[in-house]
Amino acid sequence: MPGEAIDRLIQTLARLPGLGPRSARRAVLVLLRRRAALLEPLRDALALVAETARDCPVCGNIDTTTPCAVCADPGRDAGLICVVRDVADLWALERTGSFRGRYHVLGGLLSALDGIGPDDLGLERLEARLGPDQVREIILALPATVEGQTTAHVVADRLERPGLIVSGLAHGVPLGSELDYLDDGTLNAALTARRPLQG
């Protein structure tokens, strides 16, 4: 039986997504066996992040600098803002390396069940960025779900003003996928959004 401190560590780890008590116990055992190589660097990294991590007051990203590294990067196009549901989506888009604009994290989606309305999404923070940054285009990178698209339409309505383009992500066949394995909704969307192939 582990001592109280180790048990507390196991219980804390078990609350993380993807981990249960059994996998938390295995992780703790590995940490204890490799103290110098894993446990101590992990302790230092956790302490540093706990001390310095902040929500970016501009875009809502989480980073250890204020504003976040994306907002502070002068090489990024301030006229392009990509609106995402949460920080995980922002990090997913950053992994692609293909977007060089800035972001805005909504922190959730409109939800009839949970009573989340437009006022809970902090859209006034996004509107406040439009003027000073001379934003040309807003890209709504929200999930292709009923809640995601409802949110996209509400945000688009709210941002409607002359000279500002509001666009959404395309829906269709994922790269590397076989048609046979796609669900009907995706196939339907891909067919509707078909484009001419030009030489």
Add this chain to the structure above:
Amino acid sequence: MIAWEDTGIVLSARPHGEHAVLLSLFTATHGRHAGLVPGGQGRALRGTVQPGTGVRALWRARLETHLGTLQVEATSPLTPLLLGERDRLAALVSLCAVAERALPERDPHDALYHAFAAAIASLGAPGDRLTWAAAVARWERDLLEDLGFGLDLGACALTGTPDDLAYVSPRSGRAVSRAAAGPWRDRLLPLPAFLRPETNDPPAGIPAGPADIVAALNLTGHFLARPDVLSGPLGLPAARQRLLDRLRRWEEEVPGP
């Protein structure tokens, strides 16, 4: 083990734990019914548990009173038209939210289910916007009827005439003819002709314009908002108000040349 198989339409899906969702369905023969869908947050089922999706459902539980598990397979996925057009999507979300809040659980409403399925089918099919908007308003009228608050739109409450019915009493829900409304017309709710039960089919069933749709939804909304109609203190869902706001924009649109 108790089990049934039925067709249904997804009303809502709420995450439960890391992988499952708590699904609420409006089924053809078992009414509004909930169940746990293991793996409902996974890639394979995420598209199926979207509100408005038609499904084939298998419900299993050890006892009748248990929540039970649901196995669902999409039979009518959402169309891109529905997801891409904001007015249609607002109508879908409103329909599902009203059904979720108004329908009692495990109480069969066969006819209402078929009207609901038809309204969602018209939302997903290309066609005139007045057609699907009329289907939404008629479904709310039928919902009131099923909940025991049916509007009496067959004859005038004052004169008994079935002709020229233009208003509804906000208290009794009974129709009033234009002539009998007289000085009280400002205190009555306008009754668009397409909402009368005998005009369910085209061409009489087609609203004259956006104002008719807004009037119809104001009428049904007035009665749905009564505290004795919708269970709980929440009142009408915000999604319905968003739909109404969108439809009011239709009235402001300038007709083309």
